[in-house]
Amino acid sequence: xxxxxxxxxxxxxxxxxxxxxxxxxxxxxxxxxxxxxxxxxxxxxxxxxxxxxxxxxxxxxxxxxxxxxxxxxxxxxxxxxxxxxxxxxxxxxxxxxxxxxxxxxxxxxxxxxxxxxxxxxxxxxxxxxxxxxxxxxxxxxxxxxxxxxxxxxxxxxxxxxxxxxxxxxxxxxxxxxxxxx
Amino acid sequence: xxxxxxxxxxxxxxxxxxxxxxxxxxxxxxxxxxxxxxxxxxxxxxxxxxxxxxxxxxxxxxxxxxxxxxxxxxxxxxxxxxxxxxxxxxxxxxxxxxxxxxxxxxxxxxxxxxxxxxxxxxxxxxxxxxxxxxxxxxxxxxxxxxxxxxxxxxxxxxxxxxxxxxxxxxxxxxxxxxxxxxxxxxxxxxxxxxxxxx
Numbered sequence: 001x002x003x004x005x006x007x008x009x010x011x012x013x014x015x016x017x018x019x020x021x022x023x024x025x026x027x028x029x030x031x032x033x034x035x036x037x038x039x040x041x042x043x044x045x046x047x048x049x050x051x052x053x054x055x056x057x058x059x060x061x062x063x064x065x066x067x068x069x070x071x072x073x074x075x076x077x078x079x080x081x082x083x084x085x086x087x088x089x090x091x092x093x094x095x096x097x098x099x100x101x102x103x104x105x106x107x108x109x110x111x112x113x114x115x116x117x118x119x120x121x122x123x124x125x126x127x128x129x130x131x132x133x134x135x136x137x138x139x140x141x142x143x144x145x146x147x148x149x150x151x152x153x154x155x156x157x158x159x160x161x162x163x164x165x166x167x168x169x170x171x172x173x174x175x176x177x178x179x180x181x
Numbered sequence: 182x183x184x185x186x187x188x189x190x191x192x193x194x195x196x197x198x199x200x201x202x203x204x205x206x207x208x209x210x211x212x213x214x215x216x217x218x219x220x221x222x223x224x225x226x227x228x229x230x231x232x233x234x235x236x237x238x239x240x241x242x243x244x245x246x247x248x249x250x251x252x253x254x255x256x257x258x259x260x261x262x263x264x265x266x267x268x269x270x271x272x273x274x275x276x277x278x279x280x281x282x283x284x285x286x287x288x289x290x291x292x293x294x295x296x297x298x299x300x301x302x303x304x305x306x307x308x309x310x311x312x313x314x315x316x317x318x319x320x321x322x323x324x325x326x327x328x329x330x331x332x333x334x335x336x337x338x339x340x341x342x343x344x345x346x347x348x349x350x351x352x353x354x355x356x357x358x359x360x361x362x363x364x365x366x367x368x369x370x371x372x373x374x375x376x377x378x379x
Contacts, residue, residue: 015207022205030200051205052213057283064284074283077290084294095369117194129366131373134287140195153286155377170191 017058017067022051025071028141029054032072035125035137036079042086050078065150072138072151080130093129096136096165102127117174124173135162232309235262239316246323254319258312265308288377292370299363302356310352317345 022029029050037043057074061067083093094102125136131152138148145159154162205213235258242255285293324338 018207018210027200031195031198034198048205048213052210052217055205055207055210056214060283070283073285073287073290076287077283077285080287080291081294084298117189117191118198121191121194129369130291131287131370140192142192142196151287153288153377154373155379157379158373158376174189174191174194 014055014058014061017061018051018055021054021058021067021071025068029071029075031141032075032079032137034122035133036083037086038122038126046079046082049082050075053078069147069150076130076134076137076151080134083130092127094127095129096132096162096169099124099127099132100165100169120173121170124169132162135159136166139163139166229266232262232266232312235259235312235316239312239319242316242319248323251319251322254315254322258316258319261308261315262312265312268304268308288370288373292367295363295366295370299360299367302360306356314349 030047033043033047033050037046054071054074057070061070065073121140125133128136131154134152135148135154138151143151145156145163148154148159148163149156152159239255239259239262243252243259246252246255321342
């Protein structure tokens with residue numbers, strides 16, 4: 001692991017895969033980190049950890065799934081571990097079913113403001129347990145049910161049910177622009 | 182942008198959020214890999230500090246005290262702590278993902294993480310706290326039994342014993358609550374997997 005002169009062909013391929021993935025999914029990974037960590041300092045650490053683990057994971061990449069699925073799986077796993085380590089308790093995290101019944105913490109504040117809407121969306125996601133978080137992030141990243149299922153391990157019916165719930169929750173919280181629902 | 186209907190579309194809001202570029206250079210990544218190895222070594226050393234104290238304390242106790250019961254208890258605590266260190270650090274946990282992590286789905290990974298936490302708690306309880314409690318018990322044994330005969334000494338010990346009991350009680354209450362939460366999570370994952378099979 002010394003200087004660049006001692007890099008083997010395996011490492012070169014690993015580096016190449018990582019560089020491509022970082023270029024293609026860098027922004028998505030930043031958004032994903034935002035969904036898992038509210039604190040900017042800790043978020044920066046989390047992003048770095050995701051990049052690091054992604055680079056390490058490419059040692060074993062065998063194209064059994066698409067690069068996108070691979071990248072999201074690694075990123076979600078790192079972020080979920082981060083949540084479990086940081087929160088230590090699950091009592092303040094909810095699933096989608098419980099979230100439907102919770103009041104919007106930021107309701108009424110600058111609803112039309114784009115930045116505030118992003119804040120509301122982030123707060124909403126950060127309340128969720130890791131598995132539901134994965135579904136909502138994938139949905140927001142425009143993934144189809146099959147891709148969400150591949151990343152999360154949920155059946156198509158289960159994904160469809162959760163996405164339906166997510167749409168309802170988002171429609172309730174962001175009613176004004178309801179085009180997406 | 183109140184006239185733009187997409188301004189309130191969560192997917193548009195989400196995808197258009199400003200992001201900082203935090204991509205890492207390969208050199209930075211390699212440095213992080215080296216740091217991780219060093220961190221794991223430091224964690225290993227940090228984790229053996231308390232059991233090492235128990236080992237030294239129990240060894241001294243077994244050598245110094247004359248009471249056969251007390252010496253046996255110290256010797257047991259010593260052996261327990263040594264066996265515990267072997268057992269706990271055989272597969273040293275570090276803050277890295279398992280190699281096959283990317284081959285597992287979110288559901289599998291999450292279950293594995295929860296189960297690992299539950300298992301880790303049991304092992305720490307069994308191998309780390311067990312010897313500590315036994316060593317404390319061995320130390321207190323003659324003071325408490327001898328102190329009962331001498332009421333004054335025992336009365337002086339009451340605040341310390343009360344604090345000790347509260348600490349142990351508090352530790353177990355908190356840990357048991359965490360265990361119940363972990364179990365609830367596992368139950369929820371079982372339900373999701375049952376739904377998946379339908």
